[in-house]
Amino acid sequence: MNKLHDWLDRLSLYLPVLLMGLLALATYWLVRSTPGLEHKAPAAVVKHLPDYFIHQFSIKTFDTRGQLKSEVMGREGRHFPDTDTLEIDQVHIRSFNIEGLLSTATARQALINSDASEVQLIGQALVERKAGIDKSGKEKADLTFRGEFLHAFMNTDRIKSHKPVELIRGPDRFTANSMDYDNREGVMLLTGRVRGHLAPTKKP
Template identity: 30%
Template sequence: MNQRWWLWLERAQATVPLLAVAGLAGFTWWLVQSSPKDGGGARPALASSSPDFVLDKARVARFNAQGRIEAVLDGERMRHYPDTDRLQIDQLVLSARDDKGEGLKATSRLGEADHKAEVVTLSGGARVTALPVADQAASPRNRPVHFVGEVLRIDTRSRVVSSSEPVLLQQQGSEVRAQNLRYDDHTGITDLGGRVHGHYDAP
C-alpha cells in the first residue's frame, strides 16, 4: 500500500510543472482578450511643427557636380521645420548664376525654401532681378529686368521666376503690370497674364 502511495505521489509531482504552464498560458490568453482594443495598429508619432534649429545670419549654398556654386541663400534668421524639411527665412537674399554668368538676384522680407535652396518662395516686398552677362555688348536682352510683387517663386535649377499674384516688371524706363507672370531666364522670354497694362520703351 505504501509503495502504491509513493508511486502515485511521484506521478502527481511530475504533472505539477505542466499544470502550472497550462495555467499561465490560460491566464495570458484571458488577459489579452480582456484588454481594451485601440481600434487599430500602433499610431506613428506626430512630426513636430516647431523648428528643430534656428540660425542667425545663416547661409545655404548649392554646388553642381563640378563644384561650382549654383545658388547662395542668405538670411538674417533661418528656421528649419523637420515635418516639412523646409527652411523659413527672415530678410532673404538669394543669388543664382549659371556657368555663363547669367543669373538672378532676389530679396524679400520673408522666404521659404527646401534645404537645398532649389525652389524658393519670396513674400513681402519681393524683388527679383535678372542679371545679364557683364562682358556682353549692350542690348535689350542684356539690360537688367526687375520683377516686384508680394509673392514671387524662383526655381533656381531652371532659373524660372513665376507668380500667380500681381507683379510689376521694370526694365530701363519701362513698367508693365500683370496679374501673373512666368519668366525664363535661359531664354529671356516673359509671359504676362491676366490684365496687363503699362508702357514699354522700345530700344
C-alpha cells in the first residue's frame, strides 16, 4: 500500500509536466493542420486602352465670364482612363491667351490632359498667334512656331519643345534644337544649334 502511495505521489509531481507536453503537442498539431491565410491577389494592372471614342467633334471651354476660352476640333478622339488623357487625330485648336490675342494650333496628333491645361502637339505641329493689340494696348507681331513636337501650357502661356523648332516673329526667323518660350515674361530660351535672321527695322 505504501508503494502504491509513493508511486501516486511521484505521478502527481510529473503530471503537470506531462500535461504541458501534451498541450504543446496539441498546439503544434493545430498549427500544422490550420490552412494558411490566403494571400491577396495583386491588383490588376490597368491597361492603356481607350474607354470611349469620339468622331468629327468640337469641344469648347469658357472662362468665368462666359467668354470663349478655347475650342478643340478633331477627326477622331480616344480617351484613356489610366492617364485621363484625350488623344486626338488631325487636331485643330483655337484659343485666346492671357493678352486676349487669338492663337491657333494644328498637328497630326495631340495629347490633352484632363483639364486641357497641357496640350502636346505631335507631328507637323504648328502654333500661330495672330498680330494684334493686347489688353495693355501694346502692338504684337505675328508669332509662329513649327516643329515635330510642341508642348503648350495653356494656363501659364508657355510653349516648350525638346526637338528642333522654327520660330518666326514678324520678319525675323530663328531655328534651334530645343526651345522654352514664356509669353508672360516675354523670354525665349533657344538651345542647341541656334540660327537666326533679323530683318532690319524700318525707320519711323
